[in-house]
Amino acid sequence: MTRIGMIVPSSNTALEPATSRLLADRADVTVHYTRIPVQSITLDGTGAAFDVDTMLAAARLLADAEVDCIVWNGTAGSWLGVEHDRQICAAITEATGIRAATSTLAILQVCHDFGITALACASPYTDDVVEAIVGEYACHGVGIVSHAEWKLTDNLSFGRQTPAAVAELLSAAAPKTEGAQGVALICTNVDGITVTGEVEEALGIPVIDSIAATLWWAMELAGADGRIPGAGRVLEQASFRHRAKKIVTELRERTGCDRTTVRIDDAALGLHVDLCAAESCAPGVRSIQHDPSLDQRKLETVMWLEEKRQVLVQPAFVEPPYPPQALRDVYGVSAQALGPVEREGELVAWFSAHSIGERAWTADDLTAMDDARHALRSLLNKN
Missing domain, CATH: 3.30.450.40 (GAF domain)
Incomplete structure (x- = not known):
């Protein structure tokens, strides 16, 4: 049995149900959650606690369950910086002895393994957050060639969007004229799992859903079989x-x-x-x-x-x-x-x-x- 520990934003309502659906036929993997305070997403940092000490306190609770890996299931590193996420992972592993990862590291790993250097970005965030994401991804060899966003800050509102709205956002983010090699849904409180297949068929490129990418990379780190057929190219390939x-x-x-x-x-x-x-x-x-x-x-x-x-x-x-x-x-x-x-x-x-x-x-x-x-x-x- 493989146990995965996930640190979740407190106002997130999407990732736990989506992850449960993805693992419905996987008796060999269980996921265990704990939460940290996150209410809104802004560059000034108000409304969220993304600091190392908060992450460590949550990770220590998961370590009590003897999980095989611990992942911060949030995309804050996409605008705060990959180095911020690496520091969190290093601190968690040093304190608990357990391998650690984050959603942003998972997304970039998918881009690396799929050879994606031209990426479309779909997100619920405001323009300044998206601008920070564009700059950060460029530092890691992934150019964001097009993007679409809802311009929201309230994290709870992200999870209230309908599947149709999510599909529309993904399609708007990746116009074929821009030559994107994949489209990333950057936010773990937006469930793209239910529309991944239809959007991939329409666009002809992989959809990198943050929830799916995080689960895949967590299973890889934990030593489990990371393939889930029928759930989109990321989890299939x-x-x-x-x-x-x-x-x-x-x-x-x-x-x-x-x-x-x-x-x-x-x-x-x-x-x-x-x-x-x-x-x-x-x-x-x-x-x-x-x-x-x-x-x-x-x-x-x-x-x-x-x-x-x-x-x-x-x-x-x-x-x-x-x-x-x-x-x-x-x-x-x-x-x-x-x-x-x-x-x-x-x-x-x-x-x-x-x-x-x-x-x-x-x-x-x-x-x-x-x-x-x-x-x-x-x-x-x-x-």
Whole structure:
């Protein structure tokens, strides 16, 4: 049994019912709550107690229940600063010996694992709070390209909004012309769980609901299975993408190449090879993760993988199979190694290791590729 402890704003009426609904079929996870004073959200700090001492007092009560992790289920760090949340987590862990996290850290973790650097923001907050959020997220590599808000301060009023109003807010936050790669509902007293599916289908991008993201990251930290099918892309995919991100990052670091990606066909996870499931880029290297412009299965290199089922090593592009011209012209790739991954006899995934300059691929590089392929096979077999 996994026990999760959550520190909740006192006037929050949304997150506990939403979390209970999400865990309705999870007999292996229980959530235990305690509250701190929060009545309104303003930049001057009146109406809320977000200080470390208040958080510690609440955390110590949860520690009495021997929970496996403690999360501050509030998004104040989105405007007060990530460092504020990290200080809270460090203090909780030092005092209780229990791992700790916050909603803001969870949202940013989702952005990292999904490769989201262009984010739409939906919130109930006033303009000055939103402006602070925009500035804080930019400091962590996430640009907020569009946003919509209700301009409210009374926290209790946030939770009174209807599902239709929440769906409208999310849609208004992410006009397709702005190119957002995901839309975050930043507030744990606004329940976006009931509309996540319909909004994702309409917008074609993930909805990062604060309540869902916090629950996912809490389960990860506590060692529980963080996947909840049918509850939106974050709860369906984040655990898998989190692990896939680690695999491609290790592959890039071991090979010293400029970019590594993995593309996966898995209907159960909602993944398709025309978009990368995970990517790792060296500093200054352009991301390819959200470019869906090519039919990957029809590429000459991928058809070669389908036929040969072995690693394709290309120190330079001087002979077939040739990569797409866009890979060379748009993304500057001059050499690559591709590693196929099979499941039940089908080519279901492949790694790409890209180099901006022509290069030889060493035996150590190919060992790293084989290790990545084995790690992904194991991960796929668990899902």
